[in-house]
Each structure stands twice: as structure tokens, then as C-alpha cells.
Amino acid sequence: MSPAxxxxxxxxxxxxxxxxxxxxxxxxxxxxxxGSSATYSYxxxxxxxxxxxxxxxxxxxxxxxxxxxxxDIEFQVQPTGYKYYYYVEGGDITSGTLSAGVVLGGGAAPxxxxxxxxxxxxxxxxxxxxxxxxxxxxxxxxPTAPGEVTLAPGDITIDVTQSHGxxxxxxxxxxxxxxxxxxxxxxxxxxxxTPEGDAGEDAGEDAxxxxxxxxxxxxxxxxxxxxxxxxxxxxxxxxxxVILGIGMFGLMFYFMRRS
Numbered sequence: 001m002s003p004a005x006x007x008x009x010x011x012x013x014x015x016x017x018x019x020x021x022x023x024x025x026x027x028x029x030x031x032x033x034x035g036s037s038a039t040y041s042y043x044x045x046x047x048x049x050x051x052x053x054x055x056x057x058x059x060x061x062x063x064x065x066x067x068x069x070x071x072d073i074e075f076q077v078q079p080t081g082y083k084y085y086y087y088v089e090g091g092d093i094t095s096g097t098l099s100a101g102v103v104l105g106g107g108a109a110p111x112x113x114x115x116x117x118x119x120x121x122x123x124x125x126x127x128x129x130x131x132x133x134x135x136x137x138x139x140x141x142x143p144t145a146p147g148e149v150t151l152a153p154g155d156i157t158i159d160v161t162q163s164h165g166x167x168x169x170x171x172x173x174x175x176x177x178x179x180x181x182x183x184x185x186x187x188x189x190x191x192x193x194t195p196e197g198d199a200g201e202d203a204g205e206d207a208x209x210x211x212x213x214x215x216x217x218x219x220x221x222x223x224x225x226x227x228x229x230x231x232x233x234x235x236x237x238x239x240x241x242v243i244l245g246i247g248m249f250g251l252m253f254y255f256m257r258r259s
């Protein structure tokens with residue numbers, strides 16, 4: 001693990017470490033998981049400065065061939081040949097986290113992606129082998145509908161901490177990756193239920209809008225009609241006008257007969 005790139009950040013030089021061999025040597029996957037390996041062009045970029053490097057990364061993704069709706073489906077992803085940045089004068093790497101994502105596709109995919117992560121198993125110096133165990137990268141997703149779920153390699157994130165401070169490197173594929181594992185999900189789709197809080201709010205909105213039935217069982221006027229008080233007032237005014245009209249007609253007839 002000799003330094004491959006150096007830079008200066010806050011007065012401290014940093015280098016990029018290469019992890020793992022260039023070829024995958026067959027991880028000890030569970031017998032129930034099926035998958036395949038492929039090599040893709042990745043760009044690993046330091047999230048503190050403007051350093052980046054493009055390199056080939058080998059990945060292996062595996063998952064069970066079959067799964068059930070509502071049950072956790074475990075997958076494994078193993079990257080090899082990625083790189084990360086650290087501070088040359090920052091001392092030993094005291095802790096670190098390695099995360100690898102997969103892109104989920106197909107009609108039964110519960111989300112666009114999922115990820116797996118593992119912690120460094122101990123501190124290590126800049127010139128010493130790292131303590132990340134890539135074979136421990138396991139994640140899970142839970143489908144809610146039957147169909148097919150495909151898994152393709154995604155981003156790789158490496159976080160390391162030294163006395164100088166933390167460093168984060170994100171390695172992203174330069175192009176769309178291929179499906180390396182497929183799960184056939186069976187079972188009945190899980191219905192999506194409306195939260196009780198939303199139902200209560202909807203009922204309150206209906207009551208405020210004037211719709212529905214009144215306490216005596218009669219239908220109440222909705223927002224599209226005039227208010228009930230206005231209707232009553234209009235009827236009263238109309239009745240008074242009719243009475244006034246009859247009275248004026250009677251007076252006119254009386255004076256005509258007098259004349």
C-alpha cells in the first residue's frame with residue numbers, strides 16, 4: 001500500500017491508498033446467495049479537497065434467487081481495488097467505516113437503492129494493511145410487492161478518522177453498472193394504509209366545509225351552495241314583499257272606486 005497521490009490540505013499532506021488486490025479471489029459467500037462479478041471504471045473523490053482518481057474497481061454482488069413479500073432479503077457486496085484519501089501527517093487511522101451501495105431495479109424494488117457497511121476492526125498506520133473486512137458487507141431490503149428485484153453496484157464510501165481529523169472519500173461508477181444479482185419475489189402485495197392522523201384530518205376538513213349530515217340526520221349544505229341563514233333571510237324578505245304588494249294593490253283599488 002504505497003502512496004499513489006499526494007496533496008496539501010490545511011498544511012498537511014495527504015495521500016490516496018489503494019485497497020485490496022486487483023482480482024477478486026472468491027469470497028466465502030453463503031450457499032443460498034447467487035450473484036456474479038464485474039469490473040467497472042470508478043472515480044474516487046476526496047470530499048475535503050479537489051482530489052480524485054479514476055480506476056478500475058472489481059465488484060461482486062450476491063443475493064438469494066427467491067424471496068417473499070414482507071420478509072427481509074439479505075444481500076452481500078464486495079468491492080476490491082478502490083482507493084481512499086488520508087492525511088500523511090495525521091497519525092494512525094484510529095477508526096473507519098466502509099460502505100457499499102447497490103442500485104435496486106425491477107417492479108418489486110422497494111426503494112431506488114440500498115447499502116451495506118462495516119467498521120474497521122482496529123487502528124492501523126498509513127503504511128500498514130487496513131483492517132476493513134469487505135466480505136462482511138451485508139445489507140437487506142424488504143419488498144412490499146411481488147415481482148423481480150435486480151441489484152447493480154453503486155457508490156462506495158470510505159470514512160477514516162485520524163488525530164488530524166476525519167476524511168471521506170466517495171467512489172462512484174463512471175457509467176451505469178450491470179445487474180449482478182436478481183431476486184424473484186413471490187407473495188401478495190402489502191396494501192398501503194392511510195395513517196390514522198390523516199384520516200382524522202380529512203374528517204375534520206369535511207366537517208369544516210359544511211358537507212355531510214347534521215345532527216338531526218338531514219343533509220347539510222356544502223361549500224357550493226349559499227349559507228342556510230342567507231336562504232332563510234331571502235325567504236322572509238320575499239314574503240314581506242308579496243304582502244306589501246297585495247296591500248298596495250288593495251289601496252289602489254279602493255281609491256279608484258272612490259273616484
